[in-house]
Amino acid sequence: MVKLMSDLKSQIIAQLNLQDVKPEEIGDDQPLFVDGLGLDSIDALELIVLLQQEYKIKLSNAEDGPKVFKTVRTMAEYIKAHQAQNA
Amino acid sequence: MNEPVFVAGIGAISAIGNNIAENLNALLSETTGIGKMTGLDSVHRDQLPVAEVKMDHQALASLAGLPEGISRTALLSAVAAREALGSAAIPGFGKLRSGFISANSVGGMDRTEKFFIPFMENNQRGRLRDVVHHECGTVTELVADKLGIKDQVTTISTACSSSANAIFFGARLIRNGLLDVVVAGGADSLTKFTLNGFNTLMILDSALCKPFDENRKGLNLGEGAGYVVLVSEKLAATLDQKPICRLSGYCNANDAYHQTASSPDGTGSFLAMSGALQKSGLNPADISYINLHGTGTQNNDIAEGTAIKRLFDPHYPPMSSTKAYTGHTLGGCGGLEAVYSILAIREGLIYPNLRLETPMKDLPFRVQTRLQRHAAVEHVLSNSFGFGGNCTSLIFSKA
Amino acid sequence: MTPATESYITATTVICRNKVIQNGREILNLPEEDLPGFLLAVYRNLEVQYPKFHKMDLLSKMGWLAAECLLDGSSLNQRVSPQRIGVVLSNANSSLDTDLKYFETTRVMASPALFVYTLPNIVTGEICIRHGFKGENAFFVQEEFDADLMQQYMSQLINNNILQAGICGWVDLLGQQYKTVLFLVEKEARGLAQPFNTANIIKNFTTENG
Numbered sequence: 001m002v003k004l005m006s007d008l009k010s011q012i013i014a015q016l017n018l019q020d021v022k023p024e025e026i027g028d029d030q031p032l033f034v035d036g037l038g039l040d041s042i043d044a045l046e047l048i049v050l051l052q053q054e055y056k057i058k059l060s061n062a063e064d065g066p067k068v069f070k071t072v073r074t075m076a077e078y079i080k081a082h083q084a085q086n087a
Numbered sequence: 088m089n090e091p092v093f094v095a096g097i098g099a100i101s102a103i104g105n106n107i108a109e110n111l112n113a114l115l116s117e118t119t120g121i122g123k124m125t126g127l128d129s130v131h132r133d134q135l136p137v138a139e140v141k142m143d144h145q146a147l148a149s150l151a152g153l154p155e156g157i158s159r160t161a162l163l164s165a166v167a168a169r170e171a172l173g174s175a176a177i178p179g180f181g182k183l184r185s186g187f188i189s190a191n192s193v194g195g196m197d198r199t200e201k202f203f204i205p206f207m208e209n210n211q212r213g214r215l216r217d218v219v220h221h222e223c224g225t226v227t228e229l230v231a232d233k234l235g236i237k238d239q240v241t242t243i244s245t246a247c248s249s250s251a252n253a254i255f256f257g258a259r260l261i262r263n264g265l266l267d268v269v270v271a272g273g274a275d276s277l278t279k280f281t282l283n284g285f286n287t288l289m290i291l292d293s294a295l296c297k298p299f300d301e302n303r304k305g306l307n308l309g310e311g312a313g314y315v316v317l318v319s320e321k322l323a324a325t326l327d328q329k330p331i332c333r334l335s336g337y338c339n340a341n342d343a344y345h346q347t348a349s350s351p352d353g354t355g356s357f358l359a360m361s362g363a364l365q366k367s368g369l370n371p372a373d374i375s376y377i378n379l380h381g382t383g384t385q386n387n388d389i390a391e392g393t394a395i396k397r398l399f400d401p402h403y404p405p406m407s408s409t410k411a412y413t414g415h416t417l418g419g420c421g422g423l424e425a426v427y428s429i430l431a432i433r434e435g436l437i438y439p440n441l442r443l444e445t446p447m448k449d450l451p452f453r454v455q456t457r458l459q460r461h462a463a464v465e466h467v468l469s470n471s472f473g474f475g476g477n478c479t480s481l482i483f484s485k486a
Numbered sequence: 487m488t489p490a491t492e493s494y495i496t497a498t499t500v501i502c503r504n505k506v507i508q509n510g511r512e513i514l515n516l517p518e519e520d521l522p523g524f525l526l527a528v529y530r531n532l533e534v535q536y537p538k539f540h541k542m543d544l545l546s547k548m549g550w551l552a553a554e555c556l557l558d559g560s561s562l563n564q565r566v567s568p569q570r571i572g573v574v575l576s577n578a579n580s581s582l583d584t585d586l587k588y589f590e591t592t593r594v595m596a597s598p599a600l601f602v603y604t605l606p607n608i609v610t611g612e613i614c615i616r617h618g619f620k621g622e623n624a625f626f627v628q629e630e631f632d633a634d635l636m637q638q639y640m641s642q643l644i645n646n647n648i649l650q651a652g653i654c655g656w657v658d659l660l661g662q663q664y665k666t667v668l669f670l671v672e673k674e675a676r677g678l679a680q681p682f683n684t685a686n687i688i689k690n691f692t693t694e695n696g
Binding site for chain 2: 623
Binding site: 016 | 535537540541597598599602644661
């Protein structure tokens with residue numbers, strides 16, 4: 001889980017072009033949207049692309065986005081749950 | 088305030104008809120043009136309904152009187168612009184100072200896509216310069232040549248408000264005495280590029296769109312073109328036929344909020360609508376009908392509705408989105424919906440907002456669900472809002 | 487018609503051939519950099535914090551940077567209401583540079599963030615978002631810069647009191663070919679205080695023949 005969250009932070013930075021942010025600056029439970037990292041609706045769509053490309057997980061319902069992409073931890077939990085399902 | 092600008096002719100092509108008469112018939116018979124994809128060759132063929140013009144490329148080229156090798160955007164543009172100019176029947180057109188102000192957002196993307204398939208496999212097989220029709224400007228030039236217009240030809244590309252902007256820019260050129268007559272509007276064709284792009288934004292409805300419905304799921308893309316012929320008061324007085332109506336107000340404003348999303352309170356929409364009212368010297372209560380931008384996305388409809396509430400509460404005019412008929416024609420919609428607004432005045436019509444089941448809970452008003460004939464339509468407000476925060480409202484009034 | 491000299495060019499910015507020229511004075515020249523590197527260097531040189539800059543496509547980055555330089559020290563926002571400030575831009579290649587890059591991503595997985603920038607007027611939107619400008623916007627696509635059109639469109643807006651100030655000009659990019667020339671046009675004769683006429687527009691546009 002720790003490794004997954006650390007990977008995710010780097011992947012989020014690369015996918016969303018967060019050039020001025022370092023992985024260690026993103027807290028595991030820090031909100032990603034609005035007041036936290038300041039991500040917006042287009043970033044949410046890019047995170048869907050990230051999930052699909054890196055983890056082969058398809059989030060087809062955009063309405064699940066806010067729940068899944070709340071924090072790095074919620075993303076990691078979602079990935080774990082779905083990898084277990086696929087295995 | 089300034090000297091008025093009159094509408095002397097109109098032309099349209101869309102999924103509900105290849106000319107004005109066919110479009111009007113479909114509006115009256117409440118027939119939608121949205122359905123299963125047949126022309127566009129896409130992997131989403133069975134999942135995403137679209138509003139295609141019911142003519143293949145060959146037939147369309149023949150109708151437009153242009154070669155088949157050129158972009159569908161140009162063909163649609165030529166068909167509607169020529170109908171508009173023909174219906175205006177202006178004697179001695181060649182001797183007048185004329186302009187063609189046209190808009191589109193995809194340009195010749197349909198041709199570019201054909202070029203790209205071999206190019207993507209092997210980049211030695213294509214060159215960038217082969218994409219000759221790609222630029223939005225080329226589409227306009229082709230059609231201007233066809234119409235014989237030379238004095239002022241330009242292309243506006245501001246996403247989904249493009250052709251509404253073309254119309255008021257055309258009106259300004261007349262008001263300032265620079266031109267006597269302007270053909271203004273816009274066109275866009277359906278392409279895989281826009282379909283896939285809107286699909287990645289997750290704002291396409293996999294069923295028929297339901298603008299201003301509580302359970303709306305997104306938009307359906309469409310294609311088409313709409314043009315108006317604008318003339319000066321002086322020229323209008325010399326014409327045999329009475330002008331259809333006049334363009335009495337217009338305004339453009341920027342929402343300054345997000346690249347694609349509208350601000351929650353619809354700041355840009357509010358500024359555009361109130362600015363157009365101010366320009367026309369009318370009060371909100373004078374508006375007989377609003378042709379909504381009403382795309383069917385969560386974001387647009389609540390932002391537009393909130394702005395309408397702020398401006399019109401508590402007396403709401405009838406309003407509807409005709410995108411439930413035509414889909415969202417992007418760079419063409421401002422022109423197409425201007426034409427429908429003008430027809431509403433000419434024919435005394437209030438169009439229904441097709442397929443509305445549940446009115447939006449957060450809005451205190453309801454959109455029109457039934458066709459109304461013989462209505463006293465004096466002033467129509469037409470909204471067109473685009474990505475990049477570009478918001479435009481036009482007002483057409485009885486001549 | 488109202489005379490053309492009722493408004494003034496109060497500032498200019500040119501970005502081309504790896505240079506930034508502000509009000510006729512070269513402020514940056516980085517011949518070694520490729521375009522993305524050059525634009526990043528210009529951003530760093532401005533010493534502003536705007537994380538969304540890194541998410542923009544190259545066309546928006548270039549237009550946005552030029553607007554930053556153009557407005558630098560103008561205190562425009564303190565003097566003029568944002569609803570009275572507009573942006574009117576033009577170019578030859580629309581958003582083709584980004585269209586092609588977006589096309590590339592569709593091979594693997596289409597990028598929503600890139601698709602957003604496949605419209606030329608997103609750059610006007612980025613400038614408006616940054617500075618809160620809510621006035622009239624337009625974007626023209628044509629083969630060559632049309633100084634007459636710019637002059638006509640902008641002075642119309644200012645002379646008729648629709649706007650009090652505005653940014654207009656050219657923001658064009660395709661591959662390694664690029665050129666941006668922006669003008670700040672105002673009712674008052676401040677800054678450069680050049681009469682806003684076609685001759686002055688052309689003079690500034692051709693300062694640096696890129």
